[in-house]
Amino acid sequence: MVDRIAANATAYLLLARMWIRVSMSYRGSFVLLTVGQFLISGLDFVAVLIMFTNVDALGGFSLEEIAFLYGGSVLCLGFADLLLGNIERLGQRIRLGTLDAMMLRPVSVYVQICADEFALRRIGKVAQGALVFAWSVQALRINWTPARIAMVPYLLVFGTAIFLAIFTIGAAVQFWTAESTELANAFTYGGSTLAEFPMTIYPREAVKALTFVLPITFVNWYPSLFILDKPDPLHLPMGVQFAAPLAALVLCGIAAVVWRSGVRRYRSTGS
Amino acid sequence: MALITVDGVSRTFDVKKKVSRFRRTTITVQAVRELSFAIEAGEMVGYIGPNGAGKSTTIKMLTGILVPSAGTLRVAGHTPYAARTALARRIGVVFGQRTALWWDLPLQDSFELLRRIYRIPPSRYAANLATFTELLNLGDLLDIPVRQLSLGQRMRGDIAAALLHDPDVVYLDEPTIGLDIVSKSNLREFLRSTNRDRGVTVLLTTHDLDDIEQLCSRVMVIDFGRLIYDGPLEGLRALGESHRTLIVDLAEPSEPLRISGAETIRVEGPRQWLRFPAAASAAPLIAAVAAARPIADLAIVEPDIEDVIKQLYLRHSGP
Numbered sequence: 012m013v014d015r016i017a018a019n020a021t022a023y024l025l026l027a028r029m030w031i032r033v034s035m036s037y038r039g040s041f042v043l044l045t046v047g048q049f050l051i052s053g054l055d056f057v058a059v060l061i062m063f064t065n066v067d068a069l070g071g072f073s074l075e076e077i078a079f080l081y082g083g084s085v086l087c088l089g090f091a092d093l094l095l096g097n098i099e100r101l102g103q104r105i106r107l108g109t110l111d112a113m114m115l116r117p118v119s120v121y122v123q124i125c126a127d128e129f130a131l132r133r134i135g136k137v138a139q140g141a142l143v144f145a146w147s148v149q150a151l152r153i154n155w156t157p158a159r160i161a162m163v164p165y166l167l168v169f170g171t172a173i174f175l176a177i178f179t180i181g182a183a184v185q186f187w188t189a190e191s192t193e194l195a196n197a198f199t200y201g202g203s204t205l206a207e208f209p210m211t212i213y214p215r216e217a218v219k220a221l222t223f224v225l226p227i228t229f230v231n232w233y234p235s236l237f238i239l240d241k242p243d244p245l246h247l248p249m250g251v252q253f254a255a256p257l258a259a260l261v262l263c264g265i266a267a268v269v270w271r272s273g274v275r276r277y278r279s280t281g282s
Numbered sequence: 283m284a285l286i287t288v289d290g291v292s293r294t295f296d297v298k299k300k301v302s303r304f305r306r307t308t309i310t311v312q313a314v315r316e317l318s319f320a321i322e323a324g325e326m327v328g329y330i331g332p333n334g335a336g337k338s339t340t341i342k343m344l345t346g347i348l349v350p351s352a353g354t355l356r357v358a359g360h361t362p363y364a365a366r367t368a369l370a371r372r373i374g375v376v377f378g379q380r381t382a383l384w385w386d387l388p389l390q391d392s393f394e395l396l397r398r399i400y401r402i403p404p405s406r407y408a409a410n411l412a413t414f415t416e417l418l419n420l421g422d423l424l425d426i427p428v429r430q431l432s433l434g435q436r437m438r439g440d441i442a443a444a445l446l447h448d449p450d451v452v453y454l455d456e457p458t459i460g461l462d463i464v465s466k467s468n469l470r471e472f473l474r475s476t477n478r479d480r481g482v483t484v485l486l487t488t489h490d491l492d493d494i495e496q497l498c499s500r501v502m503v504i505d506f507g508r509l510i511y512d513g514p515l516e517g518l519r520a521l522g523e524s525h526r527t528l529i530v531d532l533a534e535p536s537e538p539l540r541i542s543g544a545e546t547i548r549v550e551g552p553r554q555w556l557r558f559p560a561a562a563s564a565a566p567l568i569a570a571v572a573a574a575r576p577i578a579d580l581a582i583v584e585p586d587i588e589d590v591i592k593q594l595y596l597r598h599s600g601p
Contacts (some may be wrong), residue, residue: 025398033386112382114347117370169547278349280295
């Protein structure tokens with residue numbers, strides 16, 4: 012088991028490094044694309060800045076606090092996108108038959124698909140999220156207790172894991188219906204956009220759905236409430252607010268099951 | 283025990299078919315039915331059949347990509363679909379129409395990546411790479427990205443890639459498709475020497491019967507998912523109940539010859555084509571023609587394997 016995980020991780024790094032080298036051989040284009048990703052991603056935040064020239068707070072949150080939420084969401088999505096952003100092209104691989112070539116190699120198909128055409132330029136989005144996040148941290152007067160400090164890596168790790176699982180489930184659906192990329196995007200990119208803003212601006216029922224159905228609130232909302240010392244507007248028990256690891260685990264478990272049954276389906280239909 | 287055994291293997295596919303605007307029915311298509319054969323280590327077997335006969339389905343099951351609906355398969359001691367990754371180290375696959383190499387990488391880097399993925403020992407890798415570079419003439423191609431290679435060059439690269447990890451079996455799906463005559467002949471020579479010198483078992487599907495004639499001592503013919511012939515190439519010819527053809531150039535044009543034991547199938551000026559059973563001797567026929575008309579020249583044409591197979595397909599037509 013440990014052997015297999017190590018072998019797959021090695022294979023992932025091997026493939027990713029090779030693609031990085033390929034992209035570096037066109038250095039000019041790599042730089043442009045990375046800067047482009049940074050700027051496109053940044054436009055979102057420019058819109059928030061413009062909004063705040065007219066208002067002082069949104070849903071009870073200041074600009075700096077929203078920047079904290081925004082940065083957390085973009086960072087988690089950015090990491091997930093970087094790690095397996097090409098998985099959404101599964102349907103195309105099935106049609107072109109390139110999935111078969113992957114199945115002939117002695118490495119997990121999932122690892123090969125995630126690492127294939129690894130796009131380091133997506134670091135542009137991560138950098139933009141990191142910048143906004145860093146700015147908000149220094150602008151806010153956060154009372155940094157050890158628990159709050161620990162909450163930052165917790166937010167990033169489990170938030171990324173939640174997005175990884177959603178990406179995987181969205182892609183695996185393509186084993187059944189080839190043209191479902193847009194639907195999957197609605198959950199991943201759509202979900203992260205929702206998480207860029209305080210949940211207080213959404214209807215309560217929507218927030219409940221984003222907690223118990225598609226657990227986007229665990230990505231950055233609850234961890235941020237704790238770090239920023241804000242009350243939970245839904246007044247959920249403390250246990251729920253700290254359930255991000257559980258949510259990530261359950262979602263990753265679902266993703267694994269859906270992915271496996273997708274592969275099983277592919278291997279019994281060949282299409 | 284044989285290296286590959288296939289025992290009573292069937293594979294059905296459910297295909298959705300539109301019957302009206304809103305209703306769809308599922309029809310079951312039998313891609314492969316009760317296929318059984320065994321291949322010994324070191325054999326080189328031709329696997330032929332018309333498009334859609336079940337060749338690719340068979341290969342997908344042998345590689346473990348596809349799970350059979352019924353029956354058992356064993357390849358190199360593994361059940362392919364249950365031990366896909368373990369088996370992957372023991373087999374090599376070349377799909378002629380698509381590459382297993384990385385499109386944007388120079389050939390050398392693709393090979394290097396395969397070395398790491400298959401964990402090929404460095405000494406084996408160096409030795410194999412040197413051998414294949416020489417035999418497949420890859421020296422000048424190693425630094426070129428795969429997408430810039432010609433079809434023949436890419437095919438050579440793909441074949442080297444499939445053999446780098448010393449597989450026991452290679453499946454070649456139409457390896458000579460689209461190649462020019464010289465490339466074809468070089469590739470065949472390479473396959474022959476690989477099979478002979480390395481003892482690699484080869485299963486080759488093709489539409490080019492020259493491949494079979496020049497490479498394989500054994501042929502399996504599949505049609506409508508059923509194995510309709512499995513045996514030596516010679517037997518396939520005999521099975522075709524075929525005919526030989528005597529082509530005579532007469533001294534001057536004449537009406538079609540009427541000779542017993544032969545049928546005049548074509549007349550073109552002084553040249554006439556006479557078909558006679560493959561088993562019969564040509565000597566009495568030639569004597570009879572010579573007695574009837576003065577002959578300028580003659581030739582005997584052996585049955586074409588392509589015709590034989592065409593007849594075989596026709597005879598088995600219909601599921």
